[in-house]
Amino acid sequence: MAAYILRRLVSTVAVMAIVGIFIFLLLRLAPGDPAAIIAGRSATEEIIAGIREQLGLNDPMPVQFLRWVRDMLGGDFGTSIFAGRPVLELISQRLEPTLSLSILTMILAVTVGVSFGILAAWRTGGIVDRLLAAFSALGYSVPVFVSGYFLIYFFAIRTHWLPVQGYVPIDSGLGPWFVHLILPTVALSLAYIAFIARVTRASMLEVLSEDYMRTAAAKGASSYAMLFHHALKNAGVPILTVIGISFAYLIGGVVLTETVFNIPGIGRLVVDAINNRDYPIIQSVLILTSGLYVLVNLTIDLAYTLIDPRIRY
């Protein structure tokens, strides 16, 4: 077990190192002078030279890379070129809306997706199963910025039930905060509900056809006990895996959702950063999100042994 954890940690560090090198080289190997790219088309020679000096671009590449990694490990993610403030400060200011949206989306996707999947597997070919098949085909195919505008049109513009867009910080009251997040959460979670429900259904179907399920039924176990005590526990590993993957992939959808609903989160920070060519921000968000992805995957791999004692490494 300890050997496995160690091996897993080493490969995690290796992957992060590769991501780091890749992101580092992206800007350096791009056609043209990185300082000129950052400065924009109308910059003078002095401004470009200043940026080059500020970023330490005159040093050899390995030195630049090691300095970059050292600074990041010390919590210094560089300074935004446009705002002139530390990147980490800018990111932490935008963290609340993004986290609120992500967490609500995961709660909705997991509860609805898992229950949908269990019901569909319980009565294969039944009405829930057919509904799920249709819904999941749609859930995969409608991008969040299309479903988002449909939801806004029908639930905000036409009926005035919910606010059209915007974000209210949690400090200003739980009610307004929640009401503003309903539409974005629903729009963003559709694809994840479809994904989680499909995997839950497949995983449950596999377990339900096992011999011990027949034994449980023969003993007279109730449907509830069969589904939740006997089946769900054994179907848990794949379900947990997809929940982890979904969470890690969420950030891509968050970027689009925040733009549709005008939520001032990290996604909007990135989009604004592209328009301003604020490379330190793009670079930091990339490395932080992929770090999160790797961390979530690591946690899930290690959590397998906790939910399924049969798994031994």
Place this chain on the structure above:
Amino acid sequence: MTLLSAPVEAVPMGRLQLSYLPRLARRHPLVLIGGGLLVLLIILALAAPLYAGDPVNIDPFKRLEPPSAEMWFGSDNLGRDVFARTIFGARISLMVGLISAACAAFAGLLIGVIAGYSRSFDNVVMRVMDGLMSIPTILLAIALISLTGPGIGILIVAIAIPETPAVARLVRSVVLSVRERPYVEAALCGGARLPRVLWRHILPSTIPALMVQGATVCASAIMTEAGLSFLGVGVPPEIPSWGNMISSSRLYLAIAPLTIFAPGICLAVTVLAVNLFGDGLRDMFDPRTRRRR
């Protein structure tokens, strides 16, 4: 991002013959529905100049008009014909989606086959693939595009690169299982050279899995293109594309909802067609579902 990928077992290709089509329709209607819809969309897009109006003509006197006989879906905020733009937008969306999916499939196939056969290459390249996979698709594409500025060429590259690792992983896993099969060993013993074995004996077994994954990648590529264009970093704004249309009309949702719904529905239908086709292919190639029928 490949949410749909599922393990697909390698099967011989003998079943893919034309005489199989009628049975295909009966057993796997999804393949025909999705594929047919896709072919229809491609024909509609290619024939756009024959029946749709001018997608870029600006008419300041006809801004945000409701649907009429002249402009079936009304006009947008610059007085452009929404129907024509939607139809012409299909061209760019399908083109970018198909080309980047083809690039990703080809690159993934190449990397996967070599990685499946060479230990040293495998260790290095698959770690790089793991790294690429850990960066969210749309963010990686944004970072790549932010280097050169928007353009069709960089867009295709930026969509293909994040999709490649999933293809490579899948192809590699198929190759790893096939290379141990007796017929590969027999071919090698019989004196066939490695490139020939790879080409004649190993490559064909990866095709079913590659086709299923290709459909997934294609759906994802079309969505990524639209998403990037929606964010303003994809297709240059002067070219009509579904993402651009939604982005430029978003302030007029309350007045002229069709300016957003028309491209949005077309986008969803296109992705749905590709997904149905891919789902159908997976059922068709999956020995488990085949036995059940």
